[in-house]
Amino acid sequence: MTLDSAPAAEASATEFPVPAGVFAQTVTEVQHYTDRLFRFRITRPPSFRFRSGEFVMIGLPNAEKPVMRAYSIASPSWDEEIEFYSIKVPGGPLTEHLQKIKVGDTVLMRRKSTGTLVNDALLPGKRLWMFATGTGIAPFASIIRDPETYEKFDQLILCHTCREAGELTYGRDLVAALKSDPLVGEMAANLTLYDTLTRQDWPRTGRQTDLMASGKIFADLGVPPISPLDDRGMICGSMDMLRDTKIALEQFGLEEGANNRPATFVVEKAFVD
Ligand code: A2P
Numbered sequence: 001m002t003l004d005s006a007p008a009a010e011a012s013a014t015e016f017p018v019p020a021g022v023f024a025q026t027v028t029e030v031q032h033y034t035d036r037l038f039r040f041r042i043t044r045p046p047s048f049r050f051r052s053g054e055f056v057m058i059g060l061p062n063a064e065k066p067v068m069r070a071y072s073i074a075s076p077s078w079d080e081e082i083e084f085y086s087i088k089v090p091g092g093p094l095t096e097h098l099q100k101i102k103v104g105d106t107v108l109m110r111r112k113s114t115g116t117l118v119n120d121a122l123l124p125g126k127r128l129w130m131f132a133t134g135t136g137i138a139p140f141a142s143i144i145r146d147p148e149t150y151e152k153f154d155q156l157i158l159c160h161t162c163r164e165a166g167e168l169t170y171g172r173d174l175v176a177a178l179k180s181d182p183l184v185g186e187m188a189a190n191l192t193l194y195d196t197l198t199r200q201d202w203p204r205t206g207r208q209t210d211l212m213a214s215g216k217i218f219a220d221l222g223v224p225p226i227s228p229l230d231d232r233g234m235i236c237g238s239m240d241m242l243r244d245t246k247i248a249l250e251q252f253g254l255e256e257g258a259n260n261r262p263a264t265f266v267v268e269k270a271f272v273d
Pocket of ligand 1 (some may be wrong): 133134161162163197198199207208209238240241242244245
């Protein structure tokens, strides 16, 4: 793991003009977890507002028409900076370059964020299940740092499944740090991280979908199986994972909601490249 951190620098001059509707922000921190994953932070424009769980298009000022991709914002809406958690796709039009960014570099960010993984799209409930694989944990990094989530739900369960142990570090560090967070530290006692691996030995192994089907996840957590009365779900991962987890939640009787029609679960895509 490498950490590149320094005080925010002034935005470096860009070779190309900044497109309309886009902010040019400065990288303040970069941390690499594995050869597939890294996190970075950028300065936050004072006028930029978003709801925890939303995504925004980002890119690099390296072309007249820069490649922009949707990234979930991993920092909470009260944070002074903006954080992103990214995969590195070999040959990926954006991540191939993005993974090389350094403190002081410029990142482009659209002025408007959007998304369905927001508290407003869910009906109130007792328990919030957040299902993530890989970098799909990013929007939940925002949501579990938002006091509103703890006001709306009695219990939060963050499920994170990855291939290998190094890929769980981001979520583990995040939840550990949350316990001493001045804003949500006390409330975070209601949050449980349930992480599993699929391609390495580990105390807990298996896909979330299989662990729900077998009932093991409920037994491990000491909670009843998911029910439309008490439980709410948010899903973020690959296309296949979204589809399979959605089917699993529908089998428990949950219904997909949206911003204009809140229901018992919502789905997001965390795709890059
Ligand atoms: P597996 O190793 O069995 O494929 P990826 O990096 O490919 O997005 O995968 C991240 C994690 O998501 C892996 O642990 C992977 O398990 C799991 N996964 C992949 N597809 C699905 C799916 N359809 N449903 C649930 N989990 C999945």
